Amino acid sequence: MQSAVHKYPPQPVLALPDRQWPNRQLTHPPIWCSSDLRDGNQALANPMNGHTKLRLFRLLVAMGFKEIEVAFPSASQTDFDFVRQLITEGEVPDDVTLMVITQARGELIERTFDALQGARRAIVHLYNPTAPLWRKVVYGKDKGGILDLAVTAAQQIHQRASRHPETEWVFQYSPETFSATEPEFARDICNAVLDIWQPTPQHKAIINLPATVELSSPNVYADQIEWMHRHLHGRDSVVLSVHPHNDRGCAVAAAELAQLAGAERVEGCLFGNGERTGNVDLVTLAMNLYSQGIDPGLDFSDIDHIRDTVSDCIQLLVHPRHPYAGELVYTAFSGSHQDAIKKGFAAQDREGPWAVPYLPIDPQDVGRSYEAVIRVNSQSGKGGSAWLLQECHGLQLPRAWQVEFSQTVQQHSDHSGVEVDSHTLWQLFQQQYLSAGRFQLLGSSPALLAGAAGEPLLQFQVQDGEQPLSLSAEGNGPLDALVNALSRHLDCTLDILDFHEHARSEGRAADAVAFVALSVDGQQRLGASIHSDSLQAALRAVFSALNRC
Numbered sequence: 001m002q003s004a005v006h007k008y009p010p011q012p013v014l015a016l017p018d019r020q021w022p023n024r025q026l027t028h029p030p031i032w033c034s035s036d037l038r039d040g041n042q043a044l045a046n047p048m049n050g051h052t053k054l055r056l057f058r059l060l061v062a063m064g065f066k067e068i069e070v071a072f073p074s075a076s077q078t079d080f081d082f083v084r085q086l087i088t089e090g091e092v093p094d095d096v097t098l099m100v101i102t103q104a105r106g107e108l109i110e111r112t113f114d115a116l117q118g119a120r121r122a123i124v125h126l127y128n129p130t131a132p133l134w135r136k137v138v139y140g141k142d143k144g145g146i147l148d149l150a151v152t153a154a155q156q157i158h159q160r161a162s163r164h165p166e167t168e169w170v171f172q173y174s175p176e177t178f179s180a181t182e183p184e185f186a187r188d189i190c191n192a193v194l195d196i197w198q199p200t201p202q203h204k205a206i207i208n209l210p211a212t213v214e215l216s217s218p219n220v221y222a223d224q225i226e227w228m229h230r231h232l233h234g235r236d237s238v239v240l241s242v243h244p245h246n247d248r249g250c251a252v253a254a255a256e257l258a259q260l261a262g263a264e265r266v267e268g269c270l271f272g273n274g275e276r277t278g279n280v281d282l283v284t285l286a287m288n289l290y291s292q293g294i295d296p297g298l299d300f301s302d303i304d305h306i307r308d309t310v311s312d313c314i315q316l317l318v319h320p321r322h323p324y325a326g327e328l329v330y331t332a333f334s335g336s337h338q339d340a341i342k343k344g345f346a347a348q349d350r351e352g353p354w355a356v357p358y359l360p361i362d363p364q365d366v367g368r369s370y371e372a373v374i375r376v377n378s379q380s381g382k383g384g385s386a387w388l389l390q391e392c393h394g395l396q397l398p399r400a401w402q403v404e405f406s407q408t409v410q411q412h413s414d415h416s417g418v419e420v421d422s423h424t425l426w427q428l429f430q431q432q433y434l435s436a437g438r439f440q441l442l443g444s445s446p447a448l449l450a451g452a453a454g455e456p457l458l459q460f461q462v463q464d465g466e467q468p469l470s471l472s473a474e475g476n477g478p479l480d481a482l483v484n485a486l487s488r489h490l491d492c493t494l495d496i497l498d499f500h501e502h503a504r505s506e507g508r509a510a511d512a513v514a515f516v517a518l519s520v521d522g523q524q525r526l527g528a529s530i531h532s533d534s535l536q537a538a539l540r541a542v543f544s545a546l547n548r549c
């Protein structure tokens with residue numbers, strides 16, 4: 001195949017050698033503007049109906065958005081009616097401002113104002129493309145013609161708004177295709193619009209600078225924003241806003257650098273819905289701030305609900321690996337990650353800063369449980385199965401048991417080729433340590449008899465294969481006595497090498513779990529047992545080990 005790369009000239013780069021943004025840090029959230037119901041909606045094969053739009057609007061309000069672009073009222077009756085519904089049915093809380101968009105066309109502007117009648121406060125968003133390609137190919141106009149288009153529409157908006165002083169009007173202008181526009185022309189057209197609107201520091205206008213199509217790396221966009229930030233008329237009367245798209249996959253970075261460069265407001269959509277590769281993803285942007293200790297002012301405490309509602313409304317899935325919200329983003333399958341996460345959870349100071357390896361935020365902050373943090377397959381190590389047994393079954397496997405049991409799990413998952421869920425893990429554990437074998441403890445004497453050496457003498461009722469036996473032996477405790485009795489019966493050397501016991505977990509406090517490492521003629525055997533009585537659990541763990549010879 002012959003390369004067609006010559007078709008793509010590089011984008012021009014703005015010279016800004018004294019740029020300030022690289023030395024800055026984000027310290028506070030931007031003003032968020034959700035465009036889910038407009039830019040997100042216009043990108044759907046089946047645009048939302050009024051009912052679905054209302055559902056999404058309510059979600060956005062509940063999340064804490066204060067500026068919501070709700071419609072392109074002149075585009076369709078559905079959009080027009082939706083704006084009317086929000087206003088007439090009192091759906092808009094006092095601290096939330098509706099925004100609607102219009103092209104720079106007289107009849108569309110009229111219709112837009114009709115839709116907004118009776119609004120308490122509204123942002124009227126005017127846009128027209130400004131880049132050379134659009135000027136030439138789409139409009140057949142020179143710079144002067146495009147400037148006239150914007151100025152005429154800005155005047156009409158100003159006049160129409162002045163007829164309705166009952167509404168608090170905010171004007172927004174977007175030089176669509178800004179990032180592909182010569183900076184001087186972008187500056188001139190924005191300043192011409194501002195000169196008509198005459199905003200003040202008390203009553204600002206919004207200048208929104210879109211990367212309508214993302215054409216270059218985020219640093220180039222940041223330079224463009226910083227340049228405009230320096231060159232706008234009456235900067236303190238302007239809210240500088242950005243609207244990045246994600247064609248190169250860098251919209252989040254572009255929005256972040258643009259804020260360093262002077263942007264105070266960001267427009268985007270939840271989970272990055274929008275034209276082509278989407279708008280900037282407001283969830284990622286906001287959660288990026290959160291993960292740096294900056295409150296984004298948006299509520300993500302039930303991120304799955306947000307994801308599922310959005311998915312349902314726009315009929316698009318959110319990828320399982322989507323930052324912060326994907327089904328799998330707090331889950332580790334791989335052994336070394338699981339090991340580190342497990343240790344991290346154990347070391348995490350409840351009051352201290354979050355410091356769990358591989359987990360940039362605490363999943364519980366977004367309403368996720370710890371259960372799904374670790375899942376087990378053939379890529380997993382001992383920490384993974386140990387974690388699941390602990391979380392789902394209340395077992396705290398000591399290290400040697402973790403090592404041994406993980407081999408069983410590894411063999412199983414290698415063979416099955418699929419994930420091992422906690423139920424299967426539990427079955428494997430039962431098969432390995434808890435299932436019946438040659439030896440079984442039927443009972444032990446509760447009364448301690450004095451032996452010849454003055455040590456307590458214990459009696460045990462034992463099943464050895466088909467044969468029931470009564471064994472007795474002295475020992476410095478019940479375990480020692482049992483091992484002595486079994487050594488004598490089997491004529492071999494038995495020693496307890498290691499012993500652990502714990503209550504199973506809070507909810508099942510009655511159950512004790514015992515782990516015994518037994519040396520059988522010098523060979524180590526690991527056993528485990530669960531019983532409501534802790535002594536019985538310990539004694540049965542010896543039989544579990546013996547049965548594994």
Ligand SMILES: CC(=O)SCCNC(=O)CCNC(=O)[C@H](O)C(C)(C)COP(=O)(O)OP(=O)(O)OC[C@H]1O[C@@H](n2cnc3c(N)ncnc32)[C@H](O)[C@@H]1OP(=O)(O)O
Nearest residue numbers: 039042072074075076103104105127128129138139176212
């Ligand atoms: C980057 C963005 O997201 S911008 C927002 C884009 N969103 C949408 O387009 C969704 C809603 N839009 C619509 O439903 C339709 O475009 C409508 C109803 C608003 C208008 O429909 P139509 O009148 O049929 O016009 P159409 O959409 O084909 O627009 C093309 C005409 O509008 C002009 N136009 C397009 N955008 C603008 C603008 N912002 N300002 C002024 N004129 C514009 C074009 O130059 C063209 O003019 P021409 O007919 O003289 O060649």
Ligand SMILES: CC(C)C(=O)C(=O)O
Nearest residue numbers: 127174176210212243
């Ligand atoms: C109208 C503008 C803000 C827009 O949606 C874009 O350029 O993508």
